[in-house]
Amino acid sequence: MTDRYLELANANLTKTILDGLGLPTPVRLKREDESNPHQLSGHVLLGSSEGASFTQAIYSILQATSVTMTEAGGDDSVSLVFDASGISSADQSSQLYEFFSQQLSSLARCGRVIVIGHRPEALADTAHATLQRGLVGFVKSVAKEIGRKGATANLLYVDKGGKTAIEAPLRFLLSAGSTFMNAQVLNAAKPVIKIKGDWTRPLTGKSIVVTGAARGIGLAISQVLARDGATVIGVDVPQAKADLNSAMASINGLSLPLDITSAGAAETLVRFCQDHSSELHSIIHNAGITRDKMLSRMTSVQWDLLMQVNLGAAQRINDAFLATELLDNGGKIIGVASISGIAGNVGQTNYGFSKSAVIGMVDSLAKPCAKRGITINAVAPGFIETQMTAAIPFATRQMGRRLSSLSQGGLPIDVAEVIGFFVSPQAAGINGNTVRVCGQSLLGA
Ligand code: NAD
Numbered sequence: 001m002t003d004r005y006l007e008l009a010n011a012n013l014t015k016t017i018l019d020g021l022g023l024p025t026p027v028r029l030k031r032e033d034e035s036n037p038h039q040l041s042g043h044v045l046l047g048s049s050e051g052a053s054f055t056q057a058i059y060s061i062l063q064a065t066s067v068t069m070t071e072a073g074g075d076d077s078v079s080l081v082f083d084a085s086g087i088s089s090a091d092q093s094s095q096l097y098e099f100f101s102q103q104l105s106s107l108a109r110c111g112r113v114i115v116i117g118h119r120p121e122a123l124a125d126t127a128h129a130t131l132q133r134g135l136v137g138f139v140k141s142v143a144k145e146i147g148r149k150g151a152t153a154n155l156l157y158v159d160k161g162g163k164t165a166i167e168a169p170l171r172f173l174l175s176a177g178s179t180f181m182n183a184q185v186l187n188a189a190k191p192v193i194k195i196k197g198d199w200t201r202p203l204t205g206k207s208i209v210v211t212g213a214a215r216g217i218g219l220a221i222s223q224v225l226a227r228d229g230a231t232v233i234g235v236d237v238p239q240a241k242a243d244l245n246s247a248m249a250s251i252n253g254l255s256l257p258l259d260i261t262s263a264g265a266a267e268t269l270v271r272f273c274q275d276h277s278s279e280l281h282s283i284i285h286n287a288g289i290t291r292d293k294m295l296s297r298m299t300s301v302q303w304d305l306l307m308q309v310n311l312g313a314a315q316r317i318n319d320a321f322l323a324t325e326l327l328d329n330g331g332k333i334i335g336v337a338s339i340s341g342i343a344g345n346v347g348q349t350n351y352g353f354s355k356s357a358v359i360g361m362v363d364s365l366a367k368p369c370a371k372r373g374i375t376i377n378a379v380a381p382g383f384i385e386t387q388m389t390a391a392i393p394f395a396t397r398q399m400g401r402r403l404s405s406l407s408q409g410g411l412p413i414d415v416a417e418v419i420g421f422f423v424s425p426q427a428a429g430i431n432g433n434t435v436r437v438c439g440q441s442l443l444g445a
Contacts, residue, residue, distance in 0.1 A: 003385065003401060006408050026407035027150030029179045030110040032417065037227060038200055040174050042108060043070045043078040047099040051086030054116055054163060058083060061167045067174065072106075079112040079174060080104070084135055085158070087117075088128035096138060107146060113153035114173050115139050116166070119187055122159045132157075136185060143183035143440050147405030152182040152440075159189040165429025168421070171199065177417035180410035183440040191428035193330055193373040202424040204229030207277040209269065211260055211313075212287030214240040216386040217336070219247050220412030221284055224420045226251035230281065233273060235260065260287055260313035261305075266320035273326060282332040282423040283321060285314040285358070290388065292347040303350045310354035315361065328372045332423040335362055335378035336415075339436055342380055343444020355380070359434045366432030375431040377422045382438020383409040404439030 008014040009025040018025050033039065044067045048055040058081060062069055070078060082099055086092070100113075107113065115138070120129040135155055143153040156169050165188035172178055173186075198204065208225050212218035213234030222232045232253035236244040241257040248255040256272050258265055273280045288310045291302035314335065321327055340348050341355025362378045369376045383389060383400040389409065392400065401409040415437045421427055 003408060005398065005401070024148070024402060024407040027109060027148070029150050029406065029408070030176045031179055031411070031413060032176045034227065037177070038171075038175060038202075040065045040067045040171065042111070043068045044174070045070050045072070045078045045080050045103055045106070047080070047082040047103070049082075049084050049086040049092060049095045051088070052083040053085045053118070054158060054166060055083045057163050057166055058116065058170065061170055065171065065174075077108050078103070078106045079114070080107060081112075081114045081116070081170075081174075083116045085116060085118045085132070087131045087135075088125065089131060093131060093134065096135075100142065104142070104146070107149060107151055110150040110176075110179070111146075112151065112174055112178070113139070113142055113146065114156060114170065115153070116156045116158060119157035119159050119189075139185075140183045140440070140445070144405050147182070147407070147440060150406060152178065152406075154178070154181065154183065155185045157185060157187045159187070161190040162188050162429055164195060165189060165191055168195070168424060168426035168428075169430060172421040172427075177421065179417075180406070180414035180437050180439050181418055181435060182405060182438070183445070184435045186430065186435065187433055188429045189431065192370050193428050195426050195428050197425035199426070201229035202426060203281070203420075206230045206281035206423075207233060207273065207279070208282040208284065208423065209233045209235060209273065209280065210284045210286055211235045211317075213253075214244040214247055216388065217381065217384060217412045217415050218284075218286040220416040221286055221419050222247060222253060223251055224413060224416035225284075225423070226253060228420055228424070231277070233276070235269065236287070260317065261308040265313065266316040269317060270320045270324060270326070274324075280321065280326040280331065282334065283317060283327075284334045284336070284419060284423075285317070286336045287313070288336060288338075288354075290348065290351050292351070294347055295349045298350065306350045307354055310351070311357050311361075314358070318361070318365070327374050330425060330428070331372075331374040332427075333365070333369065333374065333376040334419050334422055335359070335376070335434075337378045337380040337434060339380050339382045339438050339441055339443050342436070345443075362432060362434055370431055375422075375428065377430060377432065378434040379415055379418050379422075380434055380436045380438070381410065381415045382436060382441040382443065384415060384437075385409045385411055403443060404441045406439035408439065410437060410439060
């Protein structure tokens, strides 16, 4: 559905009027060039605290890309990357202040702020851990200051020994693909398996299951994964067979009409994958439904059906695949949660429970999966322009859009791009993360 307000805010005459009235004027966000995705461009200014651990590695990574490294930002021209991993005292925090207070005005429209630190829980030094935790509040506050420019700020925590894991998240955060991921913390750890892959078509030769692939976010995920080289095995309910078939035909994918809550569905899916490929690279648990009602009026059918689609089916599918070796040594599992599972929402006790449990699934499976060279991560979308959100009443829909620091809703492709990053072979050091794709929505922040 078109966001008319966004269009008005980007037309010369109406933008002036909205500015004059002090109303938000959201910037049209930059997204990947579909004919040439994953290309980095623009200027990057790299700063560093004293005693920082990763600056040399970051410099070498950036040098090998097509961004231009610069020593001083001009007007509105740069993205800012700062290695804050050395900050271990209140006095040293001024290094962060000095860099950003001088350089933030140079930030490009739709530019990026990326701060890199040590994961506090992994540090033995309590003062160092305390100061590194402070980076979260700093990044979230910067994101609120720069959102009106369509720019984002994110924090990358790197575990000790995780230097080799920095490249994939750094490239992704600088790319147009991360446009609606804002004010998030990503954890990168030493990868269990060797990182290899091509940055332009990272999923070449990989088979990936996407549930709920016939429309909406699932369709966008399928298209992005196919663009990146994957063969998508699209699953959706038999009633959506026609849409599913045409969606999969358009990306050379495979179509499996299947209700994931039906008896034996997980085993059917495993057999289908075994028949079509010797290994499976990823499973994206995207299929989901809402059955909104105030708790006192919610029927047990509304509770149970939703729980089976959003949670039970995903768990049975994981169990069935993890009972085989199909995902071992490089496989990825992705959950699709929601900010309703983080913030809660009126009339969504069932949905909120299921989506919070998806985050629980990531937290509890991350360690056992890592032992087998598998990663598991989740996205938690905020307001995304789909059929689901088009059905929301007008005033609530407008509010949902403007609640984010970017003053707009995201597009299905924005969620898909984050998933594309999670499943890329180069993201082998990214495990156990749930990332909100919400433009920094105020809900639950
Ligand atoms: P959608 O309703 O447009 O698409 C969901 C797809 O899942 C449909 O094609 C549907 O047929 C399929 N599906 C439902 N039950 C199924 C079953 N039993 N077996 C197989 N397939 C089944 O929804 P969407 O907006 O694209 O949402 C996709 C995911 O993102 C969901 O998990 C949803 O909860 C989550 N999400 C969406 C938003 C949003 O703003 N749209 C926000 C947060 C989270």
